[in-house]
Amino acid sequence: xxxxxxxxxxxxxxxxxxxxxxxxxxxxxxxxxxxxxxxxxxxxxxxxxxxxxxxxxxxxxxxxxxxxxxxxxxxxxxxxxxxxxxxxxxxxxxxxxxxxxxxxxxxxxxxxxxxxxxxxxxxxxxxxxxxxxxxxxxxxxxxxxxxxxxxxxxxxxxxxxxxxxxxxxxxxxxxxxxxxxxxxxxxxxxxxxxxxxxxxxxxxxxxxxxxxxxxxxxxxxxxxxxxxxxxxxxxxxxxxxxxxxxxxxxxxxxxxxxxxxxxxxxxxxxxxxxxxxxxxxxxxxxxxxxxxxxxxxxxxxxxxxxxxxxxxxxxxxxxxxxxxxxxxxxxxxxxxxxxxxxx
Numbered sequence: 001x002x003x004x005x006x007x008x009x010x011x012x013x014x015x016x017x018x019x020x021x022x023x024x025x026x027x028x029x030x031x032x033x034x035x036x037x038x039x040x041x042x043x044x045x046x047x048x049x050x051x052x053x054x055x056x057x058x059x060x061x062x063x064x065x066x067x068x069x070x071x072x073x074x075x076x077x078x079x080x081x082x083x084x085x086x087x088x089x090x091x092x093x094x095x096x097x098x099x100x101x102x103x104x105x106x107x108x109x110x111x112x113x114x115x116x117x118x119x120x121x122x123x124x125x126x127x128x129x130x131x132x133x134x135x136x137x138x139x140x141x142x143x144x145x146x147x148x149x150x151x152x153x154x155x156x157x158x159x160x161x162x163x164x165x166x167x168x169x170x171x172x173x174x175x176x177x178x179x180x181x182x183x184x185x186x187x188x189x190x191x192x193x194x195x196x197x198x199x200x201x202x203x204x205x206x207x208x209x210x211x212x213x214x215x216x217x218x219x220x221x222x223x224x225x226x227x228x229x230x231x232x233x234x235x236x237x238x239x240x241x242x243x244x245x246x247x248x249x250x251x252x253x254x255x256x257x258x259x260x261x262x263x264x265x266x267x268x269x270x271x272x273x274x275x276x277x278x279x280x281x282x283x284x285x286x287x288x289x290x291x292x293x294x295x296x297x298x299x300x301x302x303x304x305x306x307x308x309x310x311x312x313x314x315x316x317x318x319x320x321x322x323x324x325x326x327x328x329x330x331x332x333x334x335x336x337x338x339x340x341x342x343x
Contacts, residue, residue: 026238027061049341053242056091063236063287066097099136101148138169153184160189174202200229220264225252236287240294270333283314293326301340
């Protein structure tokens, strides 16, 4: 006998996250072989390295080249991600990064038909969860944004809404988010990468939607346990600092605010430096490029200075000088690993 569909947001959360919603999520990097094909072994090694500290993943996200990959590449990546996250008992949000709502709906319907049997086969959840953005357009009124997202949520899949003005050129207003939360219990999570934090800081009632911050820096200041407005993080830098970010979360939970602040300050400093290094690169995006530069050292350890820099989706590689300076920043702030996870 089939399990009835959840009817409240609490039911959805309990179904999808029986051990509680992870406070730390990661938009996983995508790694490539020399010929540009997906490097399954490297992606798997990276995911296994993060798994002890990061329990939720967005694949593909902006950091994972989700806006650049072809549909075929995304299908291949998701096949790998479904298999590995099930084996490691991790949670997966499928990134549906489309600039038009009709395209997002088509992708969700496709995956909704194709994925349940795979998920069931590999063990855990029988319903895919999706992450979607508003449609693109700098002049889109809130009514148009709300109507587009209504059509997506009416599909009935558990869905996270993603505030990403860097791409969509607009923002969901707090009122729009609150209205959608009141209407759709399958709206389970809200991610804000804007850095403006208007929704979380609005004081409106979002009915238990789990709020995660995607902007970098000031990590100790943003969680509810530290006096901030968010329930958790969905951060590109969890690709490199999953252990340290989880430590910040645990320190805040236990009331050790000063220790959390010190670690947060060190993380903020190194992240700021490395993001500045990649600001002018012609290929990729800053989230992917900065984290690939740092992950190069977490994978290879101090020997990474002599290892060929990682490939980007465009086929180019990160410049050797970016790698050199990123490694120097990790050493200066005390984050250089003694041994890489590929050793």
